[in-house]
Amino acid sequence: MREIWGVGTPRSFRPIWVCEEMGLEYRHHAIGPRTGETQQPAFTKLNRKQKIPFYRDSEVALSESVAICRYLTRHSDNGTFYIPQTKKSLAEEDEWCAYIYGEIDQSGLYIIRRHGDLSAIYGESPHAVSCAADYVTRHLGVVARSLEERVTLMAGGFGLADIILMSCLDWCIAYEVGLPAEIQRYYEVHAARPAYGRAMRINYPDSFGGDP
Numbered sequence: 291m292r293e294i295w296g297v298g299t300p301r302s303f304r305p306i307w308v309c310e311e312m313g314l315e316y317r318h319h320a321i322g323p324r325t326g327e328t329q330q331p332a333f334t335k336l337n338r339k340q341k342i343p344f345y346r347d348s349e350v351a352l353s354e355s356v357a358i359c360r361y362l363t364r365h366s367d368n369g370t371f372y373i374p375q376t377k378k379s380l381a382e383e384d385e386w387c388a389y390i391y392g393e394i395d396q397s398g399l400y401i402i403r404r405h406g407d408l409s410a411i412y413g414e415s416p417h418a419v420s421c422a423a424d425y426v427t428r429h430l431g432v433v434a435r436s437l438e439e440r441v442t443l444m445a446g447g448f449g450l451a452d453i454i455l456m457s458c459l460d461w462c463i464a465y466e467v468g469l470p471a472e473i474q475r476y477y478e479v480h481a482a483r484p485a486y487g488r489a490m491r492i493n494y495p496d497s498f499g500g501d502p
């Protein structure tokens with residue numbers, strides 16, 4: 291049985307959406323960030339990083355949202371999710387995932403979080419927050435250029451790179467980082483996917499009346 295730990299963050303949203311998109315069954319442990327749940331001994335035994343998301347099945351135990359999602363995409367092909375098959379397309383998808391995760395998520399949005407929402411832990415720095423927002427804007431501009439002609443990052447269709455990007459766009463919206471027109475159009479197309487709606491309800495139950 292697949293199990294996913296984590297709720298309430300863009301990172302926990304990713305594997306939930308992949309499972310919902312691909313029709314993979316899983317048991318969800320809705321433990322949240324900064325609630326003390328990731329520090330509990332039972333969870334620490336599973337994931338020494340004390341972070342969500344975390345994933346386990348009979349074969350692997352994985353942390354890191356991108357790694358978990360990539361692993362999950364190899365488990366089914368219901369035809370609605372693009373899975374690269376060639377060395378070239380795998381590398382191109384990898385390039386998108388590393389770029390979005392490294393530059394937009396970790397070096398941009400998470401800096402805003404650290405020195406904004408989490409300033410009690412990491413120190414308050416309005417300057418870091420505003421520089422990180424500018425940094426995200428600059429890289430959204432790069433992504434936007436690739437979305438001028440189509441509404442998926444990969445020419446083959448909607449897939450893993452889009453899930454990573456969309457989760458960052460939800461985060462941008464929450465932090466009031468403006469989206470270029472091409473990205474706004476892209477966002478609206480994929481936010482209408484039924485699996486996105488289901489994953490939102492599961493991952494952000496408080497925003498939907500607490501009832502996933």
Ligand SMILES: N[C@@H](CCC(=O)N[C@@H](CS)C(=O)NCC(=O)O)C(=O)O
Pocket residue numbers: 299300301302322323324325326328329340341342343353354355356
């Ligand atoms: N690189 C990791 C980041 C995971 C991460 O930082 N998770 C945060 C929430 S977004 C967390 O669990 N923080 C510890 C806690 O809140 O207790 C990933 O992409 O999965």
